[in-house]
Amino acid sequence: MADLGCTIAGIESINPFWLASAPPTDKYYNVVRAFEAGWGGVVWKTLGEDPPVVNVSSRYGVHHDTGRGVIGINNIELISDRPLEVNLKEIEQCRKEWPDRVIIGSMMAPIDEQAWKELAIKIANSGVHGIELNLGCPHGMCERGMGSAIGQVPEMVEQTTRWVREAVDIPVFTKLTPNITNILWPAEAAKQGGAHAVSLINTVNSIVSVDLDAMAPNPVVGGKGTHGGYCGSAVKPIALNMVAEIARAQETQGIDISAIGGIETWKDAAEFIALGANALQVCTAAMLYGFRIVDDMIDGLSAFMDQKGYKSMEDFRGMAVKNTVDWNELNMNFDTKAFINPDKCIECGRCHIACEDTSHQAIEFAVAEDGKRSFTVINEECVGCNLCAHVCPVPDCIEMQPVEDDKPYVTWPEHPLNPMKAAAE
Amino acid sequence: MPDGLEKGPPSCGLSAEDIEAGFGDLHKPLNSIKAIAAAEHCIYCYDAPCVQACPTSIDIPTFIHQIRTGNTDGAARTILSENIMGGTCARACPTEVLCEQACVRNHGEEDPVEIGLLQRFATDHLMAAGGAHPFERGADSGKTIAVVGAGPAGLACAHRLSMLGHSVKVYEAKAKPGGLNEYGLAAYKMVDDFAQKEVEFLLEIGGIEILYNRPIGPDLALSDLLKSHDAVFVGVGLGGTNKLGLDKEDLNGVEDAIDFIERLRQADDKSTVAVGNDVVVIGGGNTAIDAAVQSKKLGAENVTLVYRRGEDAMSATPYEVELARKNGVNVRLWAKPQSIKGDTHVKSMKFERTRMMNGKLAGTGDSFKVPADMVLKAIGQQLSLDALSGVEIAGGKIAAAADFSTSMKGVFAGGDCIRSGEDLTVQAVEDGKQAAHAIDTYLKGDANG
Numbered sequence: 022m023a024d025l026g027c028t029i030a031g032i033e034s035i036n037p038f039w040l041a042s043a044p045p046t047d048k049y050y051n052v053v054r055a056f057e058a059g060w061g062g063v064v065w066k067t068l069g070e071d072p073p074v075v076n077v078s079s080r081y082g083v084h085h086d087t088g089r090g091v092i093g094i095n096n097i098e099l100i101s102d103r104p105l106e107v108n109l110k111e112i113e114q115c116r117k118e119w120p121d122r123v124i125i126g127s128m129m130a131p132i133d134e135q136a137w138k139e140l141a142i143k144i145a146n147s148g149v150h151g152i153e154l155n156l157g158c159p160h161g162m163c164e165r166g167m168g169s170a171i172g173q174v175p176e177m178v179e180q181t182t183r184w185v186r187e188a189v190d191i192p193v194f195t196k197l198t199p200n201i202t203n204i205l206w207p208a209e210a211a212k213q214g215g216a217h218a219v220s221l222i223n224t225v226n227s228i229v230s231v232d233l234d235a236m237a238p239n240p241v242v243g244g245k246g247t248h249g250g251y252c253g254s255a256v257k258p259i260a261l262n263m264v265a266e267i268a269r270a271q272e273t274q275g276i277d278i279s280a281i282g283g284i285e286t287w288k289d290a291a292e293f294i295a296l297g298a299n300a301l302q303v304c305t306a307a308m309l310y311g312f313r314i315v316d317d318m319i320d321g322l323s324a325f326m327d328q329k330g331y332k333s334m335e336d337f338r339g340m341a342v343k344n345t346v347d348w349n350e351l352n353m354n355f356d357t358k359a360f361i362n363p364d365k366c367i368e369c370g371r372c373h374i375a376c377e378d379t380s381h382q383a384i385e386f387a388v389a390e391d392g393k394r395s396f397t398v399i400n401e402e403c404v405g406c407n408l409c410a411h412v413c414p415v416p417d418c419i420e421m422q423p424v425e426d427d428k429p430y431v432t433w434p435e436h437p438l439n440p441m442k443a444a445a446e
Numbered sequence: 447m448p449d450g451l452e453k454g455p456p457s458c459g460l461s462a463e464d465i466e467a468g469f470g471d472l473h474k475p476l477n478s479i480k481a482i483a484a485a486e487h488c489i490y491c492y493d494a495p496c497v498q499a500c501p502t503s504i505d506i507p508t509f510i511h512q513i514r515t516g517n518t519d520g521a522a523r524t525i526l527s528e529n530i531m532g533g534t535c536a537r538a539c540p541t542e543v544l545c546e547q548a549c550v551r552n553h554g555e556e557d558p559v560e561i562g563l564l565q566r567f568a569t570d571h572l573m574a575a576g577g578a579h580p581f582e583r584g585a586d587s588g589k590t591i592a593v594v595g596a597g598p599a600g601l602a603c604a605h606r607l608s609m610l611g612h613s614v615k616v617y618e619a620k621a622k623p624g625g626l627n628e629y630g631l632a633a634y635k636m637v638d639d640f641a642q643k644e645v646e647f648l649l650e651i652g653g654i655e656i657l658y659n660r661p662i663g664p665d666l667a668l669s670d671l672l673k674s675h676d677a678v679f680v681g682v683g684l685g686g687t688n689k690l691g692l693d694k695e696d697l698n699g700v701e702d703a704i705d706f707i708e709r710l711r712q713a714d715d716k717s718t719v720a721v722g723n724d725v726v727v728i729g730g731g732n733t734a735i736d737a738a739v740q741s742k743k744l745g746a747e748n749v750t751l752v753y754r755r756g757e758d759a760m761s762a763t764p765y766e767v768e769l770a771r772k773n774g775v776n777v778r779l780w781a782k783p784q785s786i787k788g789d790t791h792v793k794s795m796k797f798e799r800t801r802m803m804n805g806k807l808a809g810t811g812d813s814f815k816v817p818a819d820m821v822l823k824a825i826g827q828q829l830s831l832d833a834l835s836g837v838e839i840a841g842g843k844i845a846a847a848a849d850f851s852t853s854m855k856g857v858f859a860g861g862d863c864i865r866s867g868e869d870l871t872v873q874a875v876e877d878g879k880q881a882a883h884a885i886d887t888y889l890k891g892d893a894n895g
Binding site: 087088089366367368369370371373374386392394414415 | 482483485486489490491492493494495514515550551553554
């Protein structure tokens, strides 16, 4: 069986699955249940200076699909609303009772050196393995100059990271907000400030839905709502891209990555690891299903690694990074065509109408005399866009088949139709 | 009530409550949770086969999508715009040979989408909500059309005519509207007086007047109706029944299955409906199944359904035949009625075994006896010709062109009285709807010409 042990920012963990700083890691009770369930570590719910914040009632909104499946949720909860001392004592107790599990202390403070340093020292003294700087919370705390208000300014990211590095001698994780034009700017700033790792992404600023009776954004708090932080499987694509950007950019290459964002399954986890993540943080999936979901994350990831012959995470970590390139590096000569397997086709017509209405009119629809409906790709019209394969309800019914030819690898900068190339010549 | 069976239900051990419970919904309606799950199963096909399989061409993928989006009343409007009796069809349609058979999910060896139940969910939702009728009457054309028969064809025609702006007078032979929906469908398909509720709903559009106990006949000929109306639609269904052609067919205890079903449908308390202990049902259609199953539900000890051919030839759907077997009906195939025994009341029936010989059904000479104190004949219905003087009849049905016009100018016809082999509420509704458009075209042409 593959070894799921991993190391991030010099911290060893029995598996890459940590719970992110959020309601599931709010207190001793939850954290113990998480460790009992098999989670490798937790990032404690963000701690601030006393007096603790006060939270509102009604805190989560949801984005459902039509079958009540949860696509994503958002929250307007603030950081820990319990006294700092209580949290620190509980951290200490957990550390003592669960020596093989990782506990990271998450913190935030206003942009003030003393505030950051004093709080970081107090948290470090509770015995945490490392400190994570919450520079991402996009609601509430940012209105007080914290969270994303800091994370959106690279200079402040660097500054706060440096302050904490100077104050404590344990590993420092800088948690980044995705609510920014270019994730590389704060990531590079964190690296400059001395961060051992970056954690990303924090939640995406959002209005998850509007209550059409109350005529207010959800969650509605006494008739009014506010934007909140969006999370869950819907944000995974955003997170994957940002992780990949950091993993492959020269300026940020090499910094450890604690990947967060919509990880619900072992497959999600494997994808983040393939894009360079050293460890993972999960929140929404646990909030939807409970801590037990870690079982299949561990089992599935391990089975995948066994199947592929990877003995440890390092064997495949970052393997997809080199294949993640700029558009300009893609092969313009690559061609692929859809092939609809008539034996698997259930004749629903979804591929046809998607292509006919919105794409390239490349799927012919015919009805035979006996009523059998057939859908056939017109190769000359098919640009290989994949849309039909995506809308098809039958797995593996539509296969994208690369066209075999001997054409060379030609990128856009080298392409004969590129006017910039012609200009250069 | 037939003589000799006056004593109410037989000593079968069923209480009145048991009997009432037995006549509850055959298919439990979907609650909102199940409806969403069922709707999620729909792929939202393009040019969907289920739509083509529906005689009324209901846009099924669209209405199911509307259920998914929470627009349930919109789903109902989608259904009702093509089929104003979508509520009855949701209950009575043999979906397993219509829309659900065409569902592409069958290709994946999955269960088809539960289209019938979803249709009921949507239409029930709209009808329960009350509110304004979802369709508006067109601008008054000044024309009045006589509709003969307040069954599915006649009422569907009347509703569509009203939408087109015409006034409608419906002449109904019986004391209640609904036709077979009210008198003929099995009770467990139409619980809670649904047929009447649906008619009330349909009439909300306005412009439709129903005259009861007004059969056409010598006093009310089609030619009379033509004089007093701008056009006539005949949707009389099939009033007559086929005979076995055997001696003693008039013995007590021998009757037409449709009369038995009608009696049952009209009884407020099903436990008061008399039924035999040894019931023999003759026929292979859905009426035979309905009669057999309902006999069993009333407490008959032995119910034997006898059909002269094999199961494949039955016009009842495989689902219905299975339903009969599940309810304890003994289905006997390849046997034809030979004689009826009894003095004043039927005591037994003798059947001759049959087989196919040179492509024809033939008796084998071998026979068997089935004890019977009740014999229900369900061997088909026929058009009552007496009242239809003036229109051409072909093959026992009113001869109607593709536009539902008959040989009499201004007289149109649809439903069971023009077709053979369909015998479906949904087809009657479609006929009525299409005939209404044909009448509209005819009247406009008339006005212009």
